[in-house]
Amino acid sequence: MVKCSDVVVAMDWGGTWIRAAVIDRQGGILWQCRVPNIIGGKRAQLLNAAQALVRVAIDKCDGRPLAGLGIAIAGPVDIETGTLYEPPNLPGLDGVSLKNLWEPMFGHRIWVGNDANLAALGEYRYGAGRDAIQSGQAVRTLVYITVSTGIGAGVVSQDQMFLGAHGLAAEIGHMVIDRSARGAECRCGNNGCLESLASGTAISRIAGVRLNEPDSVISSLSLEQTNMVTSETVFRAASQGDAFAKSILTDIAAGLSVGLTNILHIFNPDLIVLGGGVTIGLNQLGMLPEIHSASAQNAMSRRHREFRLVASGLGDAVGMLGAAGFVWKQLESDMRS
Numbered sequence: 001m002v003k004c005s006d007v008v009v010a011m012d013w014g015g016t017w018i019r020a021a022v023i024d025r026q027g028g029i030l031w032q033c034r035v036p037n038i039i040g041g042k043r044a045q046l047l048n049a050a051q052a053l054v055r056v057a058i059d060k061c062d063g064r065p066l067a068g069l070g071i072a073i074a075g076p077v078d079i080e081t082g083t084l085y086e087p088p089n090l091p092g093l094d095g096v097s098l099k100n101l102w103e104p105m106f107g108h109r110i111w112v113g114n115d116a117n118l119a120a121l122g123e124y125r126y127g128a129g130r131d132a133i134q135s136g137q138a139v140r141t142l143v144y145i146t147v148s149t150g151i152g153a154g155v156v157s158q159d160q161m162f163l164g165a166h167g168l169a170a171e172i173g174h175m176v177i178d179r180s181a182r183g184a185e186c187r188c189g190n191n192g193c194l195e196s197l198a199s200g201t202a203i204s205r206i207a208g209v210r211l212n213e214p215d216s217v218i219s220s221l222s223l224e225q226t227n228m229v230t231s232e233t234v235f236r237a238a239s240q241g242d243a244f245a246k247s248i249l250t251d252i253a254a255g256l257s258v259g260l261t262n263i264l265h266i267f268n269p270d271l272i273v274l275g276g277g278v279t280i281g282l283n284q285l286g287m288l289p290e291i292h293s294a295s296a297q298n299a300m301s302r303r304h305r306e307f308r309l310v311a312s313g314l315g316d317a318v319g320m321l322g323a324a325g326f327v328w329k330q331l332e333s334d335m336r337s
């Protein structure tokens, strides 16, 4: 039986960082820590680093009953077995079931899910979804979209994650938006994907291309080496009034709006939550209302336009909160059956 005093250990294992936290039933983070992931590490190295962090996190529960471990991980996951399949940012973990490996090792129940899917659950239970419900607004279907180096998403409808047959649904970064010859190459092998038009990678690529054009406009970015221009430098220049940088971000916002209109048509959400570093930059420049109105404007019906668009308030903790929410959700469903 789960008690109110119970906690979970949550982990968010991405390509860059491994984060861990002790989280209570209300989504309160009692302790958290992060360590760098070993980029390109072999399986044993990767696992040793994560296992050491789990041991520290279990110790930080300070004797409070541990209800289980929730792991959000960057890559396709079989949610029943906790097995990873060809994770692009953690290739050393292909075929590994953290559930089978760690349950006997740590003596606690473990649930594993994809980080974007669990981030959507985190927002639904502890973030924008909970805020909306507490202020009297119904939230039936929430789509969480992370706009960062890449673009990923998760969908939760009435507290259920929409995962698809193999746990691979909502790869919205790879919906093809531009089939013309102008469509930029994407890391998935296609051209003109949303990710190649509206991610952090797209911002730096577009800036580089335009700065190299012979009739390039004068910009503070012209002084930088083209290969040193990143999404961060473009956002900084835009915030200082640089028209060239602003025009790039206007195009990024337009690409994102097309993606959101598609999302409205496919999932009919009443709440879309945008997270990730690019969202933070766009939000600081006050660009979310124009993204909202542009995506709504092209929706096919009035009812499709009935949605709210907000920036995530959970920051880097969103994956861990989703992993914790997943543990509580599974335990609640065990108690009902």
Ligand SMILES: [Zn+2]
Pocket: 173, 174, 175, 186, 187, 188, 189, 190, 193, 194, 195, 196
């Ligand atoms: Zn793609």
